[in-house]
Amino acid sequence: MNTASCVSIAPIIEPTVGTTAELDRLGDDIAELSAHLDAATARLLDLIREFDARAGWNTGFRSCAEWLSWRVGLDRGAARERVRVARALGSLPRLAQALARGELSYSKVRALTRVATPETEERLLAVGRAGTAEHVERIVRGWRRVDRLAEAKETARRHTSRALHVYPDEDGMVVIRGRLAPEVGAALIQALTAAREALYHKAHAQHVPAGTSGADVSTEPPTMPQQQADALALVAETALHHGIDPGAPGERYQVVVHVDAPVLADVEAPGQSVLDDGAHVSAETSQRLACDASRVMMRHDPDGRILEVGARTRTIPPALRRALHHRDRGCRFPGCGLRFGQGHHIRHWAHGGPTTLANLTMLCRRHHRAVHEEGYQVERWPDGELRFRRPDGRPLPESPALPAVAADPVGMLRARHDERELNIHARTAMPGWLGERLDVGWAIDVLHPLAATSTGN
């Protein structure tokens, strides 16, 4: 059967009198159920917004969208869009309500939330009510053009104001003051957080031995600003050490690990792992760094003298890394799939695990940390499949079973909407459009608060 290249042109069929009423009813049923589904979608978005705000997804997943994709089987793009719309509706009560009443379709609401603000919501709701989905789409596109013009001006203004002042204070300390572009600031904050975690998160946990909870006041932890200062130092050192160019993963994590020989093989063993310039990292972190890196091992005797300097090696040779990329195609943590990753030894090479495809899996940076430092476990079963477990040992399936649905889900939906006294019928979501031509330029000029100033010069 060759249907793929077939273009079917439906002939216009004049329905016979007897079937006209029947088809009208069928059409009404479609319209009514669609409105019910849109109203139910509003409820779904409410739940997603709450789940997202309360970080219910933060159990090994990178984002709410990723969790959603994993849990209910939405494709990634659709999941991201649901979360975006859910968040947006949190501050757009009129649009949220119109969706909840089945008066505005999810498609329209989705488009409108791309541009709506609390100030412009009312006007845009009117657009959604009056126009077809296509009108709404075109107006939103025009609206965004005006937004972009205004935003480009604002971005240019902000960009010129970027600055970083670094100067010595009277007592020799160095003072830093600056203004960074939002995305640069975000990168800096992320780097500081990662460095702070590496320096303090695990180290602090290990400083409180069981049975002596908090009794030792002499080792008071550094304050947040002090931790930030130490984190910045690690960020700077790391940048210099790595020649600043991020490079390939194996190079990126090139770290000289000074290690007391037993530590790498056993997290519980006494001893310390120290990055090259003296920053301490936990044993778990040094295991993670050692998992996929160019490394030079320097072994110490108990007095800190270097006993042995190994040759620089790659823990995962380039050919094997290519094969690993080809097989795994990205992070294998359930629900992740991020394209860039690091090779993880399922059984660490320091414990005698071989560097073979069977003992390797790709994990993104976030999930590599989850496995080494947050207690998530991964093993490969004899059938070749990976099995992940949460820190408490519960399995983390590739995709969980979907909940059972009632025998009559549509009836249930209707009953629930009746309960809430929503009067949804076949004409609930009908636009007010009467067929006149849409002049997008004129509509934007009238509706957009910045249209006059942005297009006027």
Ligand SMILES: [Zn+2]
């Ligand atoms: Zn690893």
Ligand SMILES: [Zn+2]
């Ligand atoms: Zn991942």
